[in-house]
Amino acid sequence: MTTPIPLELSANGAAHTLAVDPRRSLADVLRRDLGLTGTTVGCETGVCGSCTVLVNGEPVRSCLMLAAQADGTAVETVESLAENDPTSGRLNPLQRSFKENFALQCGFCTPGFLMLGTALLRKEPTADRARITECVAANLCRCTGYAAIVDAVEAATRTGDAFGPEDQEQEGADA
Amino acid sequence: MKPPPFAYHRPDTAEEAVQLLTEYGPDARVLAGGQSLLPLLNRRLVRPIALVDVARLAALRGTGRQDGALRVGALTTHAALERTADPHVRDGLPVLPETARLIGHLPVRVRGTVGGSLAHADPAAEWCLLAVLLDADLDVLGPEGQRTIPAAEFFTGAHRTALAPGDLLTGVRFPRPAATAAVAEYGPQRGSLPLVAAGAEIVLGPDGRIAATRIALGGVEDRPVRSGTAEQALLGGVPEPRLLDHAARLAAKDLDPRADHRAPAGYRRDLARTLTGRTLAASLARSTARLQEATAP
Numbered sequence A: 001m002t003t004p005i006p007l008e009l010s011a012n013g014a015a016h017t018l019a020v021d022p023r024r025s026l027a028d029v030l031r032r033d034l035g036l037t038g039t040t041v042g043c044e045t046g047v048c049g050s051c052t053v054l055v056n057g058e059p060v061r062s063c064l065m066l067a068a069q070a071d072g073t074a075v076e077t078v079e080s081l082a083e084n085d086p087t088s089g090r091l092n093p094l095q096r097s098f099k100e101n102f103a104l105q106c107g108f109c110t111p112g113f114l115m116l117g118t119a120l121l122r123k124e125p126t127a128d129r130a131r132i133t134e135c136v137a138a139n140l141c142r143c144t145g146y147a148a149i150v151d152a153v154e155a156a157t158r159t160g161d162a163f164g165p166e167d168q169e170q171e172g173a174d175a
Numbered sequence B: 001m002k003p004p005p006f007a008y009h010r011p012d013t014a015e016e017a018v019q020l021l022t023e024y025g026p027d028a029r030v031l032a033g034g035q036s037l038l039p040l041l042n043r044r045l046v047r048p049i050a051l052v053d054v055a056r057l058a059a060l061r062g063t064g065r066q067d068g069a070l071r072v073g074a075l076t077t078h079a080a081l082e083r084t085a086d087p088h089v090r091d092g093l094p095v096l097p098e099t100a101r102l103i104g105h106l107p108v109r110v111r112g113t114v115g116g117s118l119a120h121a122d123p124a125a126e127w128c129l130l131a132v133l134l135d136a137d138l139d140v141l142g143p144e145g146q147r148t149i150p151a152a153e154f155f156t157g158a159h160r161t162a163l164a165p166g167d168l169l170t171g172v173r174f175p176r177p178a179a180t181a182a183v184a185e186y187g188p189q190r191g192s193l194p195l196v197a198a199g200a201e202i203v204l205g206p207d208g209r210i211a212a213t214r215i216a217l218g219g220v221e222d223r224p225v226r227s228g229t230a231e232q233a234l235l236g237g238v239p240e241p242r243l244l245d246h247a248a249r250l251a252a253k254d255l256d257p258r259a260d261h262r263a264p265a266g267y268r269r270d271l272a273r274t275l276t277g278r279t280l281a282a283s284l285a286r287s288t289a290r291l292q293e294a295t296a297p
């Protein structure tokens, strides 16, 4: 084992100071050290995109980023989406849209698609079907056949909701 | 799988990076965006003893003008070029943002860098093709100081370059604008490396004849190659479809295509011909539009 290196990052708004073995990926540190197991790891070679999280607002494959490379960044994972109501654990409009449009079956790929969709809808809240298809083509899903995922993101463009990180505070504002 | 252990350094200057690389020798690697290196590490296909993360070298990021050339810093990401507002890129080399969009998908483009792609030297990589097509110069900082390597000498084989241990690629310079250059590629899956990519530039003279032209092909041989005979055939000619088709045929004929699990040699040759034809037509259309603009009252 090599010398651990210091790492400071924010995960879903919470600041963390850690010491990590340099060979560990951001995905592993999120899952094991920070307990954010919503991010799933499939291939670890950059092919499937299930591990997609947002780093400084941009979607990245967290298996292709050393945790050390995330020093000083703000990371957002799927856990940041549900509106933090401990009793109802309510889904946000994009998550609800996935449910309503049958955009998941086994659900393994879902956190990655939700984060891709979140990044897209923040930048382009009225993205059309072609843009959505181009965006979600980054990730693999072995169950749904993709059409339902595109439907779900497209339906979310019609709800008029914002998907900015600042939204997390406005609990219930969209109900 | 997880990578084997390595020492990790994140220097603040290019000089410091080169010093670290020199001290560790051939078993150290530069870490840029990690989009090619981390898959290799995770599969343990490479086992470097040290990684030198160059993320803090801010001077190596972004585009700018230098003695009439367009300079792209090695750490400029594919996404940064895709979204660039730099007028020198948008007007002088629009083929750069167009090509950036062809690379992987957004999450890969957000992290992956131009320098990393050139150093990785995949035979089908888009930046390697453009460097050869546009006669780029690659700037290197090594243990002995700065030097410049022309793209034609930089790529020495599949995943092989003229970089030596201790060398850091700092940037790539495109010596002059190429507003009409175009790229076309094909692969069975969008977002992966193409099987074959073609790049071309046609410049029309005031008489409407081809005054200058460049053609390059990637993914066919072990590195991107220029097609001298096809370029010669076009020069001075009237740009009719038959001439372009003849040139595309010559370009394909000249090649010595590789065969692998992705495609047999003959298929690569066929693709080379089709894609050369497409990219010549695209470049001609741009060149014609410019000529019309220039002569419009």
Ligand SMILES: Cc1cc2nc3c(=O)[nH]c(=O)nc-3n(C[C@H](O)[C@H](O)[C@H](O)COP(=O)(O)OP(=O)(O)OC[C@H]3O[C@@H](n4cnc5c(N)ncnc54)[C@H](O)[C@@H]3O)c2cc1C
Pocket (backbone or CB within 6 Å): A045, A046, A047, B029, B030, B031, B032, B033, B034, B035, B036, B037, B038, B039, B054, B074, B102, B103, B104, B105, B108, B111, B112, B113, B114, B115, B116, B117, B119, B120, B122, B124, B125, B126, B127, B163, B167, B168, B169, B170, B191, B192, B193, B194
């Ligand atoms: C899913 C997926 C799809 C992809 N699709 C494409 C595609 O369509 N087209 C394409 O071209 N690429 C594609 N790539 C690769 C991608 O473009 C990489 O970003 C690029 O090849 C490497 O750049 P990087 O900054 O990530 O480099 P890294 O992965 O950090 O490094 C790659 C290699 O270059 C060396 N290196 C990096 N920077 C320097 C430097 N400044 N000086 C010296 N050596 C250096 C490293 O030591 C390493 O050996 C894809 C990757 C993935 C994961």
Ligand code: FES
Pocket (backbone or CB within 6 Å): A040, A041, A042, A043, A044, A045, A046, A047, A048, A049, A050, A051, A052, A061, A062, A063, A064
């Ligand atoms: S686990 Fe990261 S891309 Fe598959």
Ligand code: FES
Pocket (backbone or CB within 6 Å): A103, A104, A105, A106, A107, A108, A109, A110, A140, A141, A142, A143, A144
């Ligand atoms: S829902 Fe099973 S992989 Fe996508």
